[in-house]
Amino acid sequence: MKRNKFFRKLAITAILAIVSFQADAGVKYLVVNFNDGVQVVFPLADNPVIRNSADKFTVETDAETISVLISEIRNYEFSDTTAVNKITEAEATYSVTPYFIAFEGLAPGTQVDVYAMDGRKCATGISEANCSTRIDISALTSGVYVVTYASHSFKFVKK
Secondary structure: OHHHHHHHHHHHHHHHHHHHHHHHOOOOEEEEEEOOOOEEEEEHHHOOEEEEOOOEEEEEOOOOEEEEEHHHEEEEEEEOOOHHHHOOOOOOEEEEOOOEEEEEOOOOOOEEEEEEOOOOEEEEEEOOOOOEEEEEOOOOOOEEEEEEEOOEEEEEEEO
């Protein structure tokens, strides 16, 4: 039992040392990739704390906490960029208000999804024949969200 605690503390210390080193080397994010394709990104500026137990992996910041089974995680890495930062411009236009996200210029039937940073789908919409859609976000709590449509995505902050 004492041996397991020692190795667990050693592993956490090593991870924290890596985080400190990576932050100095220009790395800005802890990226956690799940087996189901969901990706959660934690800015190192938020000082994420990583905890491992026998079967759980937990990352905690002041803003959010995720705790999942280790078997659900494909990998995690430290990166200087996120996939969301590598967005190409789409022909569609959108506007974000505190109450809704409006899209124009989408192909009819295009699905638009809104995800919280923990990977939960919070809202969805499908563009109509007039190539537009409007997604109600008034019930979302304050935080950072990712919107995906076709092969594009962007982040927005709900205040």
